[in-house]
Amino acid sequence: MARLVPATPGAVPVGLPERTARFAYRLLWGFAHIFSILALAAAWEILARSGTFTPFQLPALSAVLERIWSDATYGDLWINTGLTLYRALVAFAICAVLGVLIGMAMSRNVIANWFFDPIVSVGFPMPKIAFLPVVILWLGVYDVSKITIIVIDAIFPVIAATVIAIQGVERELIWSARNMGANNRELLYQIILPAASPQIMTGLQVALPLSLIVAVVAEMLMGGYGLGGAMITASRFANSTSVFAGILEIAVVGYVLVKVMSLIRRRVLIWHQEAHAPSTA
Amino acid sequence: MKQFLTRYFPLLLLAIAWEVVARLELVSTTALPPLSDVISAGIAMVKDGELISNGASSLYRAGAGLTLAILIGGTIGIAMAWWKPVNVLVAPLVEIFYPLPKSALIPVTVIWLGFGDGSKILLIFLGCMLPVTIGAFNGARSSEQVLVWSARSMGASRLRMLWDVVVPSAMPELLNGIRTALALSFILLVSSELIVAQKGFGHLIGSLGANGSYDAMYAVVLTVAFLGFAADRLYLLITKRTLAWRD
Numbered sequence: 187m188a189r190l191v192p193a194t195p196g197a198v199p200v201g202l203p204e205r206t207a208r209f210a211y212r213l214l215w216g217f218a219h220i221f222s223i224l225a226l227a228a229a230w231e232i233l234a235r236s237g238t239f240t241p242f243q244l245p246a247l248s249a250v251l252e253r254i255w256s257d258a259t260y261g262d263l264w265i266n267t268g269l270t271l272y273r274a275l276v277a278f279a280i281c282a283v284l285g286v287l288i289g290m291a292m293s294r295n296v297i298a299n300w301f302f303d304p305i306v307s308v309g310f311p312m313p314k315i316a317f318l319p320v321v322i323l324w325l326g327v328y329d330v331s332k333i334t335i336i337v338i339d340a341i342f343p344v345i346a347a348t349v350i351a352i353q354g355v356e357r358e359l360i361w362s363a364r365n366m367g368a369n370n371r372e373l374l375y376q377i378i379l380p381a382a383s384p385q386i387m388t389g390l391q392v393a394l395p396l397s398l399i400v401a402v403v404a405e406m407l408m409g410g411y412g413l414g415g416a417m418i419t420a421s422r423f424a425n426s427t428s429v430f431a432g433i434l435e436i437a438v439v440g441y442v443l444v445k446v447m448s449l450i451r452r453r454v455l456i457w458h459q460e461a462h463a464p465s466t467a
Numbered sequence: 468m469k470q471f472l473t474r475y476f477p478l479l480l481l482a483i484a485w486e487v488v489a490r491l492e493l494v495s496t497t498a499l500p501p502l503s504d505v506i507s508a509g510i511a512m513v514k515d516g517e518l519i520s521n522g523a524s525s526l527y528r529a530g531a532g533l534t535l536a537i538l539i540g541g542t543i544g545i546a547m548a549w550w551k552p553v554n555v556l557v558a559p560l561v562e563i564f565y566p567l568p569k570s571a572l573i574p575v576t577v578i579w580l581g582f583g584d585g586s587k588i589l590l591i592f593l594g595c596m597l598p599v600t601i602g603a604f605n606g607a608r609s610s611e612q613v614l615v616w617s618a619r620s621m622g623a624s625r626l627r628m629l630w631d632v633v634v635p636s637a638m639p640e641l642l643n644g645i646r647t648a649l650a651l652s653f654i655l656l657v658s659s660e661l662i663v664a665q666k667g668f669g670h671l672i673g674s675l676g677a678n679g680s681y682d683a684m685y686a687v688v689l690t691v692a693f694l695g696f697a698a699d700r701l702y703l704l705i706t707k708r709t710l711a712w713r714d
Contacts, residue, residue, distance in 0.1 A: 222560050302477075311696045312693075312696050313653035315654050316688045324498055339654075406658075407661055407662055420574070429578060436571040437566075440567050440568050441567070443566065
């Protein structure tokens with residue numbers, strides 16, 4: 187049973203052979219890590235060139251990469267990526283600030299809790315993207331409506347995570363702080379928020395990919411510039427190479443955002459025990 | 468019942484505020500038709516069958532995509548935790564595809580399968596599979612070694628162990644992953660239908676909006692929102708039953 191084998195190699199005599207062995211092991215491991223990605227890319231290229239599918243159904247990977255390269259040299263890629271990122275990140279920032287504030291208000295203020303609790307518990311599981319046409323009706327098809335629909339969608343995980351995190355702060359921590367004479371403000375900023383921050387971060391980590399998903403949908407529906415808009419324009423002109431190029435571009439953007447977010451998490455929560463736990467990713 | 472009313476009273480207040488604001492014409496009635504008009508438009512659409520036939524095709528797409536995602540995604544996740552080689556091969560793929568905003572796949576599924584049911588089912592399947600896989604993987608991986616060892620020492624075969632120990636202990640996280648997938652399936656369903664479809668809730672919202680019959684459009688939007696909410700609550704109810712053996 188493979189899972190019972192210890193993850194780290196046991197004690198081996200010190201010396202050059204052991205180091206080379208370890209190097210070879212790491213090389214092999216690194217190769218295993220990218221092997222399936224390379225295999226997938228190769229399969230794509232071979233399948234596309236074999237003529238099983240028409241170039242419309244599956245353009246070759248090389249053609250798609252070429253298209254991305256030409257998008258990059260003409261500058262379209264940077265404009266589209268920049269606009270999509272701008273919309274997603276502005277909305278994400280609004281969600282982060284507003285969501286944490288509402289969550290804090292809900293856990294400290296009875297009236298805020300009375301008002302927001304049913305809205306959050308009903309609104310969280312709703313497919314809020316259905317309100318997109320309503321938002322367009324109200325705010326038009328420009329950035330304001332795109333950012334608004336993203337905020338409507340991505341703010342709920344942040345609020346819910348904040349409320350649950352603050353509820354979950356250990357009573358002992360609060361009691362000791364009170365005992366040592368902390369006032370409400372100190373209690374909030376020095377005890378409750380830091381203790382709640384891991385779970386709040388988790389909420390933000392849910393909200394970030396969600397804002398990108400919604401940004402792409404909003405752009406697809408409203409057209410214009412942006413990665414989603416470019417893709418939908420390409421698909422209207424049956425330009426499937428550009429559609430696939432769009433997927434790769436959005437995939438890279440999503441991957442980088444998620445990675446950056448987990449790096450930020452490690453940095454911000456460096457004091458927390460989870461930073462020293464082995465990564466589970 | 469009384470508790471329910473006091474808890475959800477703020478929603479009632481919002482509904483009343485909506486009606487009042489619209490009736491007093493504080494905002495234009497095209498942008499915000501009165502709630503009562505919306506409800507009667509909704510009832511009319513139920514009566515002439517438009518809402519039900521579109522709803523049925525939407526729910527069929529979401530159900531089929533989600534079922535496929537749960538079956539295949541769950542199997543892959545448990546296999547990843549159980550056989551190391553599967554993990555080595557599949558984990559990098561999961562890692563690069565997980566952060567991909569799934570809505571980006573909408574145009575591709577259309578290129579592959581056209582405007583009908585197939586493209587939506589494929590999209591929902593692809594989008595919902597990874598949360599289920601990751602839930603199943605994390606759950607199965609965290610199954611207690613003590614349980615695995617004792618099952619082994621009592622002579623359970625590998626397959627029995629998989630079925631009797633690993634799958635049940637993967638259950639809580641797997642069910643959590645499915646809940647994420649359920650919410651995601653509604654998002655993907657509505658957005659793909661809004662962008663390209665010939666029937667379904669999203670298509671109905673889009674065409675009603677284009678015709679300017681905004682009260683009916685609001686009715687469909689509220690129906691979809693309510694269905695998403697109801698599905699989540701129903702799911703929670705079922706999982707609570709299923710997990711009754713825990714603690």
